[in-house]
Amino acid sequence: MGEGAGANTGVLLMGHRDTVYPRGEAACRPFRVVDGRAYGPGCCDMKAGLVINAFVLAAFKQLGAPRRVTALFTADEEIGSLSSRALIEAEAKQARAVFNAEPGRPNGGIVTGRKGGVFMKLAVTGKAAHAGNNLADGISAIEEVARKIIALHALTDLERGISCNVGVVGGGQTVNTVAPSANAGLDLRFVRVEDRATAMAAIERIVAQQHVRGATAKLEITGEFKPLVASADSKHLFEHYAACACDLGLAVTGEFAGGCADSGFAASVGAATICGVGPIGGRAHSPDEYLDVASIVPRAQTLALAIMRLN
Numbered sequence: 001m002g003e004g005a006g007a008n009t010g011v012l013l014m015g016h017r018d019t020v021y022p023r024g025e026a027a028c029r030p031f032r033v034v035d036g037r038a039y040g041p042g043c044c045d046m047k048a049g050l051v052i053n054a055f056v057l058a059a060f061k062q063l064g065a066p067r068r069v070t071a072l073f074t075a076d077e078e079i080g081s082l083s084s085r086a087l088i089e090a091e092a093k094q095a096r097a098v099f100n101a102e103p104g105r106p107n108g109g110i111v112t113g114r115k116g117g118v119f120m121k122l123a124v125t126g127k128a129a130h131a132g133n134n135l136a137d138g139i140s141a142i143e144e145v146a147r148k149i150i151a152l153h154a155l156t157d158l159e160r161g162i163s164c165n166v167g168v169v170g171g172g173q174t175v176n177t178v179a180p181s182a183n184a185g186l187d188l189r190f191v192r193v194e195d196r197a198t199a200m201a202a203i204e205r206i207v208a209q210q211h212v213r214g215a216t217a218k219l220e221i222t223g224e225f226k227p228l229v230a231s232a233d234s235k236h237l238f239e240h241y242a243a244c245a246c247d248l249g250l251a252v253t254g255e256f257a258g259g260c261a262d263s264g265f266a267a268s269v270g271a272a273t274i275c276g277v278g279p280i281g282g283r284a285h286s287p288d289e290y291l292d293v294a295s296i297v298p299r300a301q302t303l304a305l306a307i308m309r310l311n
């Protein structure tokens with residue numbers, strides 16, 4: 001919307017509509033406000049961010065936009081943005097500035113850096129056999145996956161910002177059978193772009209190394225986020241945003257977050273990007289998720305002012 005055209009002059013506002021909760025959660029835990037805090041699935045991550053994006057768009061539509069403003073409300077951030085990633089990257093490439101309205105930090109800070117993440121599924125195949133009569137004929141996929149998990153967890157190096165965590169395991173058939181199959185869900189996080197390749201090579205070595213004779217393993221990437229790495233342009237954008245907040249009487253700090261978000265895709269194509277500019281809340285992805293209702297208007301005002309003053 002608005003006037004103004006040409007590459008890299010417009011502003012991109014981003015937000016995701018999906019939440020992490022199972023179907024029916026909203027009926028069990030409907031939206032409510034108690035003592036200035038709103039509750040309900042996705043109230044801060046990130047329905048409130050979509051609300052401020054919509055209000056900023058409505059205000060510019062009514063009063064005239066200072067530049068082209070595009071908003072993307074996508075549907076699959078929580079599972080790795082499989083369908084929206086290409087669209088985010090294409091729009092971000094054209095943008096002078098990208099604001100992602102993920103929730104603001106409980107202290108009012110926004111997010112200037114995020115880890116990257118790769119989500120993977122490891123499937124191990126063995127061979128079933130009776131655990132009492134002919135154990136030696138079997139190939140235990142569970143033993144194979146267990147040994148791999150120990151090696152995978154050893155890749156964690158928190159000082160470098162690298163973590164490798166198996167969050168889900170499954171496998172086996174019955175208690176008295178050598179397990180013919182097993183699987184593990186693996187989450188790799190990293191801060192530096194270059195650490196992805198090193199860590200993935202180490203993971204692939206572990207997957208290839210056979211501990212139980214005859215067991216085979218296959219690794220599949222099921223989702224991925226790029227890290228949000230602060231560039232000179234994104235640092236300027238943060239300073240600009242913080243100055244606008246300051247003029248509205250708000251103190252805003254820039255923080256690093258371990259969680260991944262679509263802002264990483266925008267930053268990875270070179271767009272000046274800041275994240276966490278949504279209203280303030282906490283305990284996302286839990287039944288205690290809350291939104292500070294009083295933060296909605298000031299965050300919308302700060303976003304609008306930051307767009308208006310952008311040069």
Ligand SMILES: [Zn+2]
Pocket residue numbers: 016045046077102103261
């Ligand atoms: Zn989110």
